[in-house]
Amino acid sequence: MSFESQEKSLRELCESLLRDGKVKSVAGFGPQSPDTGLSPPLIAKTAGNAKRLSWNSRCVPSIARYLIGRDGPAAIAAKPCDARAVASLVTERQLERKDVFIIGMECAGMTDGSGAPLRACAECGTRRAPVCDAEITGAPETARGTRDAAEDFSPERFRREMDKCILCFSCRQACYGCYCETCFMDRGVPSWQSARPDVGAKMTYHLGRAMHLAGRCVECGACENVCASGVDARYLIRAATVFVEEEYGFRAGMDAQTPSALLTFKSDDPETGFWKDGKHD
Amino acid sequence: MTDVIGEHVFRQFLASLEPAMRLAGPVRDGKIVEFREGAPEDFVLDDSVSYKAPKEFYFPQVERLITFQDGEAESEPEPRPVAVTGARPCDLEALRVMRAVFLNGRYKDPFFEQRQARGLVIGLACDARKPGCFCDALGLDMKFSDFCDILLERARGEGAFKVTHLSGRGAEALAKFPGTADVKPAPARVGVTRGRALGLDLGRGEKEFFGLIDWEDAAAACQGCGMCTYICPTCHCFEFRDVTENGVTGRYRCWDSCMFPRFTLHASGHNPRASRAARYRQRVLHKYLYVAQNTGHIACTGCGRCVRSCPVGINIKSIVESLTEAEK
Ligand code: SF4
Ligand code: SF4
Ligand code: SF4
Numbered sequence A: 001m002s003f004e005s006q007e008k009s010l011r012e013l014c015e016s017l018l019r020d021g022k023v024k025s026v027a028g029f030g031p032q033s034p035d036t037g038l039s040p041p042l043i044a045k046t047a048g049n050a051k052r053l054s055w056n057s058r059c060v061p062s063i064a065r066y067l068i069g070r071d072g073p074a075a076i077a078a079k080p081c082d083a084r085a086v087a088s089l090v091t092e093r094q095l096e097r098k099d100v101f102i103i104g105m106e107c108a109g110m111t112d113g114s115g116a117p118l119r120a121c122a123e124c125g126t127r128r129a130p131v132c133d134a135e136i137t138g139a140p141e142t143a144r145g146t147r148d149a150a151e152d153f154s155p156e157r158f159r160r161e162m163d164k165c166i167l168c169f170s171c172r173q174a175c176y177g178c179y180c181e182t183c184f185m186d187r188g189v190p191s192w193q194s195a196r197p198d199v200g201a202k203m204t205y206h207l208g209r210a211m212h213l214a215g216r217c218v219e220c221g222a223c224e225n226v227c228a229s230g231v232d233a234r235y236l237i238r239a240a241t242v243f244v245e246e247e248y249g250f251r252a253g254m255d256a257q258t259p260s261a262l263l264t265f266k267s268d269d270p271e272t273g274f275w276k277d278g279k280h281d
Numbered sequence B: 001m002t003d004v005i006g007e008h009v010f011r012q013f014l015a016s017l018e019p020a021m022r023l024a025g026p027v028r029d030g031k032i033v034e035f036r037e038g039a040p041e042d043f044v045l046d047d048s049v050s051y052k053a054p055k056e057f058y059f060p061q062v063e064r065l066i067t068f069q070d071g072e073a074e075s076e077p078e079p080r081p082v083a084v085t086g087a088r089p090c091d092l093e094a095l096r097v098m099r100a101v102f103l104n105g106r107y108k109d110p111f112f113e114q115r116q117a118r119g120l121v122i123g124l125a126c127d128a129r130k131p132g133c134f135c136d137a138l139g140l141d142m143k144f145s146d147f148c149d150i151l152l153e154r155a156r157g158e159g160a161f162k163v164t165h166l167s168g169r170g171a172e173a174l175a176k177f178p179g180t181a182d183v184k185p186a187p188a189r190v191g192v193t194r195g196r197a198l199g200l201d202l203g204r205g206e207k208e209f210f211g212l213i214d215w216e217d218a219a220a221a222c223q224g225c226g227m228c229t230y231i232c233p234t235c236h237c238f239e240f241r242d243v244t245e246n247g248v249t250g251r252y253r254c255w256d257s258c259m260f261p262r263f264t265l266h267a268s269g270h271n272p273r274a275s276r277a278a279r280y281r282q283r284v285l286h287k288y289l290y291v292a293q294n295t296g297h298i299a300c301t302g303c304g305r306c307v308r309s310c311p312v313g314i315n316i317k318s319i320v321e322s323l324t325e326a327e328k
């Protein structure tokens, strides 16, 4: 049981899917870069190219977004978080369930360049895709923890993280859920960000994004994994995720039917979080 | 040789530049190393390389150019000049490119010019290539660039630097501090020879490059973030923004990136670079072709930052190599 055996099964499956015309493309991971060790996203369109699909502890990028707008049915070599992202995109009508063939890769957790588990992966308790059409098991055993309970929500910490941010929007671009054609940050009318990319704009962006991901985040950690500036803004989103889980019992992408809490209106919603001590907060 | 100076003494020299100058250098913060203003003892002068280039001290991410108030317009007073310590040879060569872009054309950029003319640049030779670095493939010397005022090279295992100066300004600054007064000029040396751009034939027309490789395929994974632009030592695109707060209007210059769809969006709604592939192609060709045509310098110094930081592993070197390969 190893990455190698999973990789072998994955290639065989994808070669036959492409050869038999079941799918037009497969989104997965390519051979590791000699410079960084990262397995970059690979879109294989031929059985020959499927031989290059790779599976290892550096298949870090979040790849569900590559399926949006693809023409024809596509398969995805999905980590559990990718599978959750696909399921969530289906409930949000960005993908048709019948157009995606989810290959659930049992996941030992991904690592950074030094071999240490990525933070999101260390927190993640989901080894197997909750939604899939085929599954490739046999991932090595690894010790995995749970979410940190205590977080520092002080304005000082927020400010410290914001000072590092360079507003490159890599985190937004990497996130499966940030598929808006025009992000609120890019809108002119009304303009949400101060026209000048200062610390206020950074705060607006990260708080705005946290709100938009409330109960939609699949906790893949893509936003923090891609950030070259070492910013941790995911703790804001995590807080929103925990809130939705506790108040509404909803976790994004656990099935491909239940619409997300953010897309659900209930007239008897207690609207906890909007109200404090009986008053509008 | 008197030109080997203890690290401690060199840091004291840096401190002696204050308060006339602000000091900037590489600082470690958790996982990252980045150039920040700070105290000399905080500067990381080992062989670790900053994740983004020190260009912001010459070309800040946000800078107020003009203030409008009560019908008057005033330009911003220049802050104290800055001494940047620890720029790598690839960063120094990048400054040469920036200078050509900002000062050699029809219009000179006074803001960039002032900062360069008044500041001090202290380079730091590399001990070894870092993963992703390809300065050597572009003909740079990882231990030398003359585009600085003072150059440091770490003396092996001694907690000391071999120090040389490469400009009158560098010599003058060192002479003022007792511990560095004897530093010699760098030995005369054939300047940096920049060869052909990874073997690319730059005589070829732009349109030919468009068809050489499948750009859609090359950029298939690109997420269109601006990371590669923002951390690159030579990227220099900007836009202007006017902000009014409490009756005072500021005109700001802010970094922009050709990887953003809005970069070339016309008022009509037409976008000449509508796809990510077209935008990524611009990035590569601007660096290796257009800037070279306009200034004579290839606008990539092989610093490897985009190679290390691209979240989806896009590697500009392999892409340029695939162009060279396709030319054959
Ligand atoms: S948090 Fe990181 S990835 Fe996101 S905008 Fe800021 S610097 Fe870029
Ligand atoms: S090449 Fe990489 S860093 Fe640059 S915009 Fe594309 S995904 Fe971002
Ligand atoms: S294009 Fe990449 S390697 Fe070249 S100078 Fe810019 S960041 Fe460095």
Ligand code: SF4
Residues within 6 Å of the ligand: B229, B234, B235, B236, B237, B256, B257, B258, B259, B282, B283, B284, B286, B287
């Ligand atoms: S056009 Fe693109 S690659 Fe060239 S300097 Fe501007 S942002 Fe950088």
Ligand code: SF4
Residues within 6 Å of the ligand: B049, B088, B089, B090, B091, B126, B128, B129, B130, B133, B134, B135, B136, B141, B142, B143, B301, B302, B303, B304
């Ligand atoms: S590319 Fe790397 S080895 Fe070369 S000068 Fe820059 S940091 Fe040093």
